Amino acid sequence: MPSVLYLAAAPPLLRHVDVPGPPGSPAVATELDWTTDVDAAVARSIETHVDVVLIDVVASDPEPLRRVDGFLAGQRGERDRELRHRRDRILAVVHGDGPARERTLYALGERRLGGWIRGPHEAGGDLARRAHAADLEKALAAALVVPASKKALCAAGGGITGVYYELGVLKCLEDTFGGFSVHDFDMFFGISAGAIVSSLVANGIELDQLLVDLDPRNRSGVDLELRLRELTAGDLPGRFLSLWQHARDYRDRVRRGEERFGLTSALSQLAALMGPFFRGDRKAESLADLLTEPGRTNDFRELKRELYIGATDQDRREHVLFGAEPFRHVPIHKAVQASAAIHPFLAPVEIDGRHYTDGFVTRTTNIAAAVERGSNLIVVVDPFLPYVSEQPGFHHKHSLFWVLVQDYKTVAFTRYEKVSNALFETHPGVACIAFLPSNRMRRLLASNPISTGNFDPIVSHAYASTYRRLERQAYRLGPVLADHGIELRLDRAAKRVGILDALPAPRAAALCA
Numbered sequence: 001m002p003s004v005l006y007l008a009a010a011p012p013l014l015r016h017v018d019v020p021g022p023p024g025s026p027a028v029a030t031e032l033d034w035t036t037d038v039d040a041a042v043a044r045s046i047e048t049h050v051d052v053v054l055i056d057v058v059a060s061d062p063e064p065l066r067r068v069d070g071f072l073a074g075q076r077g078e079r080d081r082e083l084r085h086r087r088d089r090i091l092a093v094v095h096g097d098g099p100a101r102e103r104t105l106y107a108l109g110e111r112r113l114g115g116w117i118r119g120p121h122e123a124g125g126d127l128a129r130r131a132h133a134a135d136l137e138k139a140l141a142a143a144l145v146v147p148a149s150k151k152a153l154c155a156a157g158g159g160i161t162g163v164y165y166e167l168g169v170l171k172c173l174e175d176t177f178g179g180f181s182v183h184d185f186d187m188f189f190g191i192s193a194g195a196i197v198s199s200l201v202a203n204g205i206e207l208d209q210l211l212v213d214l215d216p217r218n219r220s221g222v223d224l225e226l227r228l229r230e231l232t233a234g235d236l237p238g239r240f241l242s243l244w245q246h247a248r249d250y251r252d253r254v255r256r257g258e259e260r261f262g263l264t265s266a267l268s269q270l271a272a273l274m275g276p277f278f279r280g281d282r283k284a285e286s287l288a289d290l291l292t293e294p295g296r297t298n299d300f301r302e303l304k305r306e307l308y309i310g311a312t313d314q315d316r317r318e319h320v321l322f323g324a325e326p327f328r329h330v331p332i333h334k335a336v337q338a339s340a341a342i343h344p345f346l347a348p349v350e351i352d353g354r355h356y357t358d359g360f361v362t363r364t365t366n367i368a369a370a371v372e373r374g375s376n377l378i379v380v381v382d383p384f385l386p387y388v389s390e391q392p393g394f395h396h397k398h399s400l401f402w403v404l405v406q407d408y409k410t411v412a413f414t415r416y417e418k419v420s421n422a423l424f425e426t427h428p429g430v431a432c433i434a435f436l437p438s439n440r441m442r443r444l445l446a447s448n449p450i451s452t453g454n455f456d457p458i459v460s461h462a463y464a465s466t467y468r469r470l471e472r473q474a475y476r477l478g479p480v481l482a483d484h485g486i487e488l489r490l491d492r493a494a495k496r497v498g499i500l501d502a503l504p505a506p507r508a509a510a511l512c513a
Contacts, residue, residue, distance in 0.1 A: 006034035014120065018030070046075075054091050055092055063450060064096075065078075065149060068092065082434065092117075094108075150186050152186065152187040153201070154370055155380075158445065159449025160193070161447075161449050162383040165462045192359055192360050196287070198334055199287070204295070223283075278345060299331065300330070311339040312358060312362045364415050368423055378433070379432075384409050386406045387439065389437050420432070463496065468492040471494070
């Protein structure tokens with residue numbers, strides 16, 4: 001049954017309203033859940049599912065938007081964005097006429113609410129109430145319209161451990177999204193680790209098969225671990241030449257007076273000898289072999305679904321989307337290799353004369369690109385979050401490598417939060433469900449992001465934590481998914497989690513049973 005929350009200035013004249021149902025079905029008589037307390041309204045909208053929020057705005061008041069601004073501020077105070085009420089389903093009930101109302105409507109437009117209706121005139125009696133009820137029912141019908149669904153999966157980076165996390169999350173979604181498979185997304189966006197996963201899922205490879213193939217204990221599977229034979233030893237002659245060029249340029253700058261000679265500056269030229277540790281060519285060739293098996297493709301143009309791989313032009317410092325023009329001709333495996341070339345671990349990838357490196361440098365996820373292409377349901381899987389410690393000096397006690405990775409993650413996630421919050425305020429009709437690792441799991445992911453040693457615990461915990469999030473927020477996420485034709489079914493995942501909890505390690509194989 002539809003639910004309507006009314007943040008009123010005073011006890012409302014109208015207590016019930018007929019809310020239109022789905023096409024072909026009768027309207028549903030709905031009792032308005034009303035309150036005059038802003039904090040109570042915020043709490044109800046977060047703790048229970050609400051279809052539409054009505055907020056009284058009295059144009060003649062000294063602060064006519066006090067209730068609106070208080071409610072929006074309370075929503076922004078909820079860190080979990082999925083629990084905030086959609087702004088396009090907040091309607092203002094405006095009382096008053098004349099210039100004061102016009103100024104108020106202009107201010108409401110700046111706040112990007114879903115719309116407004118005239119408030120009833122108390123002096124008008126039953127006739128005014130009926131007119132107000134008709135206006136309200138019409139506004140509710142418009143607010144509850146769900147446009148044609150276009151769904152996107154945005155998978156972020158996170159190294160090899162990020163690949164494992166994303167597989168666990170997607171396996172849980174496969175088990176809980178009734179009538180919908182993770183292969184059915186209209187668009188797939190991947191960056192770094194997410195590029196690997198999204199390229200395989202967009203090709204229709206079953207998750208059970210991926211969980212077997214990517215398990216490092218499977219010697220006949222896909223080997224993700226970086227090995228000694230992939231070290232960039234062949235780059236040393238070029239590095240010595242680069243050192244000579246850097247030293248010569250430094251000498252010339254000193255001679256021209258552009259720079260003073262200093263011991264630290266002179267020695268810093270030796271840094272030219274240090275380049276990326278590994279080359280990803282062998283891994284890319286293995287991916288190409290996988291994508292050219294029967295029924296799969298290594299060509300963006302031949303996929304049944306849209307696939308976009310984000311990478312960074314290393315010299316222009318620009319984000320590019322392989323799979324979009326003018327990059328659609330690039331083989332998928334080369335795009336993935338470029339997207340995952342995180343410095344200083346992997347060498348940049350040359351494509352059509354330009355050098356590309358990890359996509360996370362310029363984007364955390366490509367949610368903006370998904371919105372630009374018409375997506376109105378975005379599922380984000382982002383394992384690239386920093387580990388947070390309340391213990392002073394915790395990170396300082398760790399290695400330079402640890403701190404470097406945590407800094408990368410902090411920059412990426414801070415950027416993601418800022419961009420996503422702004423994006424979904426300006427596009428309130430776009431639903432986004434994000435799956436992020438808990439702080440406890442971030443500790444597991446942080447141990448070594450390019451290691452294959454934690455496959456089993458990461459996959460198992462990712463599956464279980466995704467289920468528990470869906471279970472905990474089913475009251476909110478269930479209706480959101482239902483708007484897009486997906487039924488949230490938790491019984492199968494609940495059984496799997498029960499099995500996982502009862503089994504000793506290794507446990508990931510139970511997900512494929």
